[in-house]
Every structure is written in structure tokens, then in C-alpha cells.
Amino acid sequence: VPLGIDFMTNGSLPAKDRLSQFAGKIMSSLDQRLPVNLETMMPLPIFRAQFLGGNPKTISAMALVLHDFSQIPEQVTAPTLIVWGENDSIAPVRTGHVLNALIPNSQLEIISGAGHVPFVEAPRKFHQFLLNHLAHPKVNATLSSPRLPNRVQHTAQSCENEQNKVYTGTIEQLSIRHCSKILFQDARITQLSIIDSTVEIRNSHLKSDRIALISQSSHITLTAGTVEGDIAIKVYQSQLDVAGTLIIGKTAAITAPVESTALFSLGRIDSPHQPGHIMHGQTLITPHKPL
Numbered sequence: 001v002p003l004g005i006d007f008m009t010n011g012s013l014p015a016k017d018r019l020s021q022f023a024g025k026i027m028s029s030l031d032q033r034l035p036v037n038l039e040t041m042m043p044l045p046i047f048r049a050q051f052l053g054g055n056p057k058t059i060s061a062m063a064l065v066l067h068d069f070s071q072i073p074e075q076v077t078a079p080t081l082i083v084w085g086e087n088d089s090i091a092p093v094r095t096g097h098v099l100n101a102l103i104p105n106s107q108l109e110i111i112s113g114a115g116h117v118p119f120v121e122a123p124r125k126f127h128q129f130l131l132n133h134l135a136h137p138k139v140n141a142t143l144s145s146p147r148l149p150n151r152v153q154h155t156a157q158s159c160e161n162e163q164n165k166v167y168t169g170t171i172e173q174l175s176i177r178h179c180s181k182i183l184f185q186d187a188r189i190t191q192l193s194i195i196d197s198t199v200e201i202r203n204s205h206l207k208s209d210r211i212a213l214i215s216q217s218s219h220i221t222l223t224a225g226t227v228e229g230d231i232a233i234k235v236y237q238s239q240l241d242v243a244g245t246l247i248i249g250k251t252a253a254i255t256a257p258v259e260s261t262a263l264f265s266l267g268r269i270d271s272p273h274q275p276g277h278i279m280h281g282q283t284l285i286t287p288h289k290p291l
Contacts, residue, residue, distance in 0.1 A: 071278065073099055073102035073103045073266065074102055074103070074104065076103045076104070076105075076106075077104065077105065078105065079105045079106075079133070079137030079138050080103050080105060080106040080107070080138075081106075081107055081109065081129060081130065081133040082096050082099055082100055082103075082106055082107065082108045082109070083109050083110075083111065083118055083119070083126055083129055083130075084096035084108065084109070084110050084111070084118065085110075085111055085114030085115045085116055085117070085118040085121065085122075086110050086111060086112050086113060086114060087113065087114065087115050088114075088115050088116045088118075089115065089116065090116045091116065093110060094202075094223050094243060095243075096108050096110065097202060097203060097223050097224040097244065098223060098224050098243045098244030098265070098266055099244070100224065101203070101223075101224035101225070101244040101245075102244055102266060105137070105138050106138065107133065107138045109129045111125050111126065111129075157173065157174065157175065158174065158175045158176070158177065159174065159175070159176045159177070159179050159182065160176075160177045160178060160179065161177070161178050161179065162179050162182075163179060163180040163181050163182070164180075164181045164182075165179070165181075165182050165183070166182075166183045166184075166185060167182070167183070167184045167185070167187055168184070168185050168186050168187050169186075169187060169188070170187070170188045171184075171187055171188065171189045171190070171192075172190045172191070173190055173191045173192075174189070174191075174192055174193070175193040175195075176192070176193065176194045176195065176197050176199060177195045177196060177197065178195070178196050178197060179197040179198075179199070180197060180198045181198060181200075182197060182198070182199045182200070183199075183200050183201075183202065184199070184200070184201040184202065184204045185202050185203060185204065186202075186203050186204060187201075187204040187205070188204070188205050188207075189204060189205070189206045189207075189212070190206075190207065190208055190212075191206075191208050191210070191211070191212060191213075191214075192206060192212070192213050192214070193214045194213070194214065194215045194216070194218045194220060195215075195216045195217065195218065196216070196217045196218060197218045197219075198218065198219045199218065199219075199220050199221070200220075200221040200223070201220065201221065201222050201223070201225060202221075202223045202224060202225065203223070203224045203225055204225045205225055205226050205228075206225070206226070206227045206228065206229075206232075207226075207227075207228045207229065208228070208229040208230075209229070209230060210229060210230050210231070211229055211230065211231045211232075211233075211234050212227050212228060212229035212231075212232050212233065213227055213229075213232065213233045213234070214233075214234045214235075215233070215234070215235045215236070215238040215240070215260075216235075216236040216237065216238060217236065217237050217238060218238045218239075219238065219239045219241070220238060220239070220240050220241070221241045221243075222240065222241070222242045222243070222245040223243050223244060223245065224243070224244045224245065225245050225246075226245065226246045226247070226248065227245065227246075227247045227248070228247075228248040228249075229248075229249060229250070230249065230250045230251050231249055231250075231251050231252050231253075231254075231255055232247045232248055232249040232252075232253045232254065232271075233247060233249075233253065233254045233255075234254075234255050234256075234257070235254065235255075235256045235260040235262075235285065236256070236257060236258045236260065237258045237259070237260060238260045239260065239261050239262075239263070240254070240260070240261070240262040240263070241262075241263050242262055242263065242264050242265070242267040242279070243264075243265040243266060243267065244265070244266050244267070245267055245268070246267075246268040246270070247267070247268065247269050247270070247271075247291075248270045248271070249270070249271040249272075249291075250271075250272075251271070251272070252271050252272070252273055252290040252291065253269045253270065253271035253273070253274060253290075253291045254269075254285055254290060254291040255285070255287075255290040255291075256285040256286060256287065256290070257287055258287075259284065259285070259286050259287075260284075260285050261282060261283070261284055261285070262279075262282070262283045262285055262291075263281070263282050263283075264279035264280055264281060264282075264283060265280060266278070266280065267279040267280070269291050271290075271291060273290055273291055274291050279291075
């Protein structure tokens with residue numbers, strides 16, 4: 001059944017970001033086409049036959065997208081070893097980072113050069129991680145937080161017209177303009193301003209007394225970290241892809257003076273508008289609908 005999707009994804013984005021954008025727009029189009037609760041409709045045979053063509057793979061994929069797994073990771077109390085292949089093309093490493101952030105007693109190990117079945121592709125390395133975990137399980141931990149950054153403190157105030165830069169450590173204030181493929185890894189950041197750029201923030205902590213993250217005409221990927229501020233994030237015509245990240249705002253978690261979109265996967269929001277709320281799926285943020 002045609003969904004009436006008349007858009008193209010942004011070709012300048014990395015493949016995984018284009019996929020997230022595409023999936024979000026499909027769900028948005030379905031919502032507009034079918035102004036009903038899809039979770040309620042999925043069990044109905046006539047819905048599966050008429051709108052999903054009765055295709056088992058399509059039905060299974062849609063059911064997986066609609067199923068809410070959001071509260072499961074934090075309920076896992078056993079010491080957990082997460083082993084991921086660095087080059088996994090089926091379940092990206094990002095999923096491992098998210099699970100590690102949400103499962104209290106977890107440890108993530110990434111095997112370089114391995115794909116979707118690291119225990120087959122790199123058995124010695126896998127067994128090394130497994131035996132070490134069994135001998136020294138991680139216990140009595142809270143939800144994972146960003147690793148403490150090294151002593152390196154970035155003094156640069158701006159990044160302009162650059163690509164493939166990696167930031168780690170402590171960063172007071174940084175402005176990013178017209179950049180692509182910028183990565184923040186294991187960083188502590190006070191304030192970040194991003195304009196017309198593509199940025200990934202992974203396993204990092206942003207905290208400000210005012211606005212921690214400002215994004216304009218940009219694509220921001222947030223994975224396994226926290227963003228905290230009076231207003232945690234302020235976006236202008238931007239796309240947010242948020243996975244396994246806690247966003248805390250005293251006044252608001254996310255505001256958008258100009259309409260923006262956010263795609264959540266196991267995201268957590270804590271603000272007066274969404275106190276202790278678990279976010280999953282695409283959300284439209286407008287001037288009259290902050291989070």
C-alpha cells in the first residue's frame with residue numbers, strides 16, 4: 001500500500017543517520033495516513049492483510065518497531081557482559097553502547113574487526129572477555145555513566161568547516177559551524193553550540209546552569225549519555241536522534257522556537273513537561289509543545 005511518502009533523506013548524512021531519518025518519516029507518514037493506535041490495530045487480521053499485505057516479514061518488522069522494550073534493560077539486575085563486533089552491520093555498535101548505559105551491572109566489550117557473531121569470528125578474544133567477566137563480575141553499580149575523561153582540557157572555542165574530528169576529555173564551551181562527522185566520545189561538556197553540522201555525542205555528559213546544547217539546522221546523534229540544564233537542549237529546525245540518553249531540564253528538557261523532530265529509542269526525559277518519562281519513537285517538538 002503506498003504510504004504517500006514524497007521525501008528523500010539527506011544524502012550528506014552517514015548511512016545509519018539516513019536510516020534513522022527514513023524510519024522516523026515512515027512512522028510519521030503512517031500516523032498521518034492511519035490516525036489510530038497502531039499497537040491496537042496490529043493484532044487484527046484485516047489490518048495486517050490490507051495495510052501490510054499479509055507479508056510475514058513486514059508484519060514482524062512492524063511489530064518489532066511498535067513493541068516497547070523501554071523498561072526492560074533497567075530491570076536486568078544480574079552482572080551482564082555485552083560483547084559486540086566493531087563491524088556489526090546487522091545490529092550496530094550503538095545498540096551495545098545504549099544497553100551498557102541502561103543495564104545497571106553491565107560491561108561493554110567491543111571486538112575490533114569482528115562482525116555480527118564475534119564469538120565465532122574472534123573466539124579467543126571472546127573467551128578472554130567471558131572468563132574475565134565470570135571471575136570479576138561487575139556488581140553493585142548504578143546506571144552506567146560516562147567514563148571519567150582524561151586530564152586533557154580543550155581550550156578551542158570553535159570548530160568551523162572541518163570534518164572527522166574527535167573530542168574527548170573536558171570541554172568548557174565550544175561552537176561548531178558547518179562541520180561534518182564530528183564525534184564527542186567520553187567527554188564532559190559545559191555548553192555546546194552546533195550550527196549546520198552533523199555531530200555524534202557518545203557516552204558523554206553535558207551539564208549547564210543555562211542551556212547545555214543549542215542546535216540549529218543540524219543533525220545530532222546522542223547515544224548513552226546525559227544532557228542537563230535549565231533548558232537541556234534548544235533546537236531550531238534540527239533533527240535529534242536520541243538513544244539511551246537521559247535529558248534533564250529544570251524548565252524544559254527540549255524546546256524548539258522553530259519546529260524540529262526527535263527520534264527516541266530508550267530515551268529518558270525528566271522535566272516539568274515530561275517528569276520521569278520514557279520516550280520511544282518519533283516526536284515533533286514545536287514552540288507550543290516543549291518536552
